[in-house]
Amino acid sequence: VSDLRAARIFDDGRIEGILVVGGHGHLSHRATPSLRSPVYRTSDGRFARIAGLGPEPDIVQLRVSDDVYAPDAPLPGIGFRVGPWPANLNRVLLTVGEEERTNVSSLAEALKGTPQPTVLEFLRWLEQGSAESSAALFNRTPEGICVWYCSKDEHLELRRAIAKIARTRFLEAAESRGGSLERAAWWLSRAALDDDAVALAVTGLRLAGVDVWQDVFADLMKTTVGSERTSKLASAERKLAGVRDPLRAARSGERDREASKSQKSRPKAA
Amino acid sequence: VPSLRKQSCVTTLHDLRASTGYDQAVPLLDELATTVATDRAMFLAENMPLVHFPSSTRLQDWSLWPAFSSPRSRGQGEETLDRFEDLRLAHFFVYAGPCCFAQPDHIGDAALYFRAGCEQTNEGAACPFDSGSLQDPKPRLQPWASRDVDSRWQFLQEMSVPLGRWRNAFGQWLTACYADPLKYLDTSLDRYGDGLPDSTIPPELRANNGTSGQLLHGRCSDRRAWTWELRLALPLARREASVLLFAAHLYEEANKYRLALRAEESVVLHLRAVREGASPDEFYVESGPLVKRRLFG
Numbered sequence: 001v002s003d004l005r006a007a008r009i010f011d012d013g014r015i016e017g018i019l020v021v022g023g024h025g026h027l028s029h030r031a032t033p034s035l036r037s038p039v040y041r042t043s044d045g046r047f048a049r050i051a052g053l054g055p056e057p058d059i060v061q062l063r064v065s066d067d068v069y070a071p072d073a074p075l076p077g078i079g080f081r082v083g084p085w086p087a088n089l090n091r092v093l094l095t096v097g098e099e100e101r102t103n104v105s106s107l108a109e110a111l112k113g114t115p116q117p118t119v120l121e122f123l124r125w126l127e128q129g130s131a132e133s134s135a136a137l138f139n140r141t142p143e144g145i146c147v148w149y150c151s152k153d154e155h156l157e158l159r160r161a162i163a164k165i166a167r168t169r170f171l172e173a174a175e176s177r178g179g180s181l182e183r184a185a186w187w188l189s190r191a192a193l194d195d196d197a198v199a200l201a202v203t204g205l206r207l208a209g210v211d212v213w214q215d216v217f218a219d220l221m222k223t224t225v226g227s228e229r230t231s232k233l234a235s236a237e238r239k240l241a242g243v244r245d246p247l248r249a250a251r252s253g254e255r256d257r258e259a260s261k262s263q264k265s266r267p268k269a270a
Numbered sequence: 271v272p273s274l275r276k277q278s279c280v281t282t283l284h285d286l287r288a289s290t291g292y293d294q295a296v297p298l299l300d301e302l303a304t305t306v307a308t309d310r311a312m313f314l315a316e317n318m319p320l321v322h323f324p325s326s327t328r329l330q331d332w333s334l335w336p337a338f339s340s341p342r343s344r345g346q347g348e349e350t351l352d353r354f355e356d357l358r359l360a361h362f363f364v365y366a367g368p369c370c371f372a373q374p375d376h377i378g379d380a381a382l383y384f385r386a387g388c389e390q391t392n393e394g395a396a397c398p399f400d401s402g403s404l405q406d407p408k409p410r411l412q413p414w415a416s417r418d419v420d421s422r423w424q425f426l427q428e429m430s431v432p433l434g435r436w437r438n439a440f441g442q443w444l445t446a447c448y449a450d451p452l453k454y455l456d457t458s459l460d461r462y463g464d465g466l467p468d469s470t471i472p473p474e475l476r477a478n479n480g481t482s483g484q485l486l487h488g489r490c491s492d493r494r495a496w497t498w499e500l501r502l503a504l505p506l507a508r509r510e511a512s513v514l515l516f517a518a519h520l521y522e523e524a525n526k527y528r529l530a531l532r533a534e535e536s537v538v539l540h541l542r543a544v545r546e547g548a549s550p551d552e553f554y555v556e557s558g559p560l561v562k563r564r565l566f567g
Contacts (some may be wrong), residue, residue: 003374003489024549025379025517026328030526034519035547039377047375049551052459065375066408077377078328092547186522190546212525212541219543220518 003066004051005042009058013090017043018062020149021071022081023093027145032097033162033191035155036147039079040087045069047076060089082139082147091137092155094148096162099187101126101146103165110161119157122148159193166191170204174243182208195221195228199236207240303449311451315441317565319512320388320500321557322362323369323381323550329516329523332382333530337505338362353423354405361394362506366440366498368457368465369515369557371400380516380524381553383564388510389433393503396436397429398443399475400494401501412478412490433500440498446471447496454496457558459551461492470496511539515553515560518543 008016023036040048045068051061075081082093100107104127111119118136125138126146137149150158166188173184185204192198198220205213221229322338340362341347347359365371369381403411404422414422431439444451447467456465463481470476475495477483483490508531516524521543528539544556 004484022377024377026330026520026523028520028523030522031519034517037379037547037549037552047377049374049549063374065373067375069375075377076375078379079377189521190519210525212521212528215541216521216543219521219541 003063005048005062005064006059007062009060009089013088015040015060015087015089018048018087019043019084020082020087020093021084022075022079023095023147024079026078027080027095027141027143029097029099029143029145030186031190032095032145033100033159034095036093036095038087038093038149039075041069041071041084045071080141080143080145080147082141083137083149085137085149088149091149091151094150094155094158095145096126096148097145099166100162101129103169106165106168107158107161110164111157112160116154116157118150119154122150122154122158159191163188163191163193163197167197167200170200171243174204174207174240182210185210189216189220192220195223195232196236198222199232200239203233203236203240307448307450308445311444311448312441314451314454314565315437315444317386318366318437318440319386319561319564320364320366320384321369321381322364322384323371323378323515323553323557329380329520329527332508333527335508337507338382339505340503343505352406353419354401357401357501358405361501361503364389364500364502364506366396366500367455367557367561368493368497368554370457370461370464370493370497370554371499376550378550379520379548379553380514381557382511383513383515383560384506384510385512386437388506389436389500389502391504392433392506394433394501395430396433396439396498396500397426397431398440398471398496398498399429400491400497400499401426403491403494408489410489410491411475411495412483412487413474415487415490433502436498436500443471443498452562455558455561457555459555461551461554464493465496466493467496513540513542513560513564515542515544515557517548518546 007018010016019041020038021041022039024039025036040050040062042048042062042064046064046066047069048062048064051063053060069076071084104123108115108120108123121136122138125136139147141147148154166184170181170184170188173181181204185201185208188197188201188204192201198217202213202217202220205216210216217229217233221232223229223232340360342359347355350356350359363371364384399411403409404414404426406419409415409422414425444454447469448454449468453467454465458464460481462479462484466480467476478486479491479495480493483495511531514524514528521541524541524543528541531539542560544552548556
């Protein structure tokens with residue numbers, strides 16, 4: 001008897017007989033937005049992990065637990081309960097918390113073009129603060145964290161809006177030089193979808209005196225090219241200097257341009 | 271030789287020999303390959319960090335613990351006649367290298383690495399596989415899984431070494447089992463094939479577990495059949511913590527934990543994040559490169 005089981009994947013990504021009943025890890029309002037690894041449960045009450053795809057394109061291999069758990073039993077280890085919802089390989093488990101809820105109207109405005117109705121529905125639900133959603137794949141945990149088992153497209157659309165607003169709030173905090181710079185920088189570090197935003201968040205953490213800023217930078221930057229990393233950080237520093245002290249930054253920029261001009265006009269050495 | 275120790279791209283000198291296309295014995299290269307492998311094994315054995323994973327403790331609760339200790343010293347578990355269960359309750363478990371000790375029902379998103387040597391003043395024992403895989407009701411270490419509990423217990427006793435001698439035994443085991451001991455740190459999503467030794471002590475471990483064990487028995491042990499387990503009888507002080515591995519979204523929380531520890535003790539705790547939304551499997555995959563970086567820079 002192996003602990004491996006094969007399950008069929010339907011065309012829409014659903015995995016036959018498997019439910020999402022929770023998410024992995026510690027929940028906190030200082031850890032959103034985030035994607036979480038879903039906790040899968042088989043129809044006979046075992047926890048399962050995806051071990052791989054194949055051998056056929058519509059088959060997924062699952063590794064299942066020896067023990068059987070009651071549907072309402074506490075999760076073993078550190079995790080949280082949601083659902084149950086039908087497991088779907090095209091969906092991700094997104095958590096949002098206090099920062100996102102505080103900015104929910106800005107998030108709705110930040111959605112580009114014609115937003116997907118489900119994204120708008122989620123934001124309305126988030127704003128209203130109701131405990132449960134009747135039909136959609138939303139849950140609110142006892143900690144007040146909102147969990148959405150959304151499609152990858154829905155996730156991306158919402159995350160783009162969150163990243164945009166987190167950046168705006170961060171620049172506002174930097175400009176006002178208030179005590180919230182660290183908090184805004186941490187939020188941006190989690191919301192960031194590209195290296196420019198990560199570099200900006202890391203620069204904020206450094207200015208706020210967070211001594212692990214180099215670790216954050218090393219871990220979160222997607223590019224591994226050293227020169228690109230340095231240039232992104234330098235660019236973020238210039239951007240932040242411009243926000244915090246526009247006059248000084250402008251003078252510094254002029255000096256840089258002058259220096260670069262004189263460098264170019266200098267005859268090349270033989 | 272010490273400079274070759276760190277070359278992860280050169281699978282000792284066997285590759286170099288193979289690349290010459292010369293199939294006759296090349297004594298000098300063979301001797302050098304053996305010397306490099308032995309040196310590498312001893313280096314790994316002396317410096318291998320120990321991992322506590324998966325966490326059944328929240329990040330914020332870790333900072334409240336006076337030390338990492340056995341379930342029994344934390345007031346959990348009753349007296350039992352089951353020797354394996356008694357072993358589990360009386361010890362705090364850590365593992366050498368990859369954090370592969372996760373079952374499908376282990377849920378969590380943080381792992382803690384302790385620096386090599388943290389076990390020096392402790393008491394306990396170590397063995398080159400997961401002792402839990404010999405425990406009822408469903409032992410999975412083949413071919414012992416089908417044998418009675420006395421045989422399983424006896425095998426564990428035979429394979430265990432006192433904690434004070436375990437690094438030396440680990441070094442000798444690495445030399446005996448791998449042509450290139452660095453393979454011990456290989457981690458991919460193939461838990462049954464990762465780090466597969468070229469031979470094991472005893473040979474049945476390799477033949478009946480991992481990829482070949484799946485074909486023979488179906489249910490068997492994965493790479494835990496060849497990953498060292500340490501059973502610590504005394505609490506492990508938090509100041510021995512070295513690296514906290516966690517999912518990226520927990521950076522702020524992890525930093526709070528690090529700061530809380532530093533305020534109380536002289537802890538040097540490095541933070542390393544895994545991808546946002548990482549599963550325990552991804553922690554495992556990340557742990558190999560993490561340990562290599564810690565060992566070789």
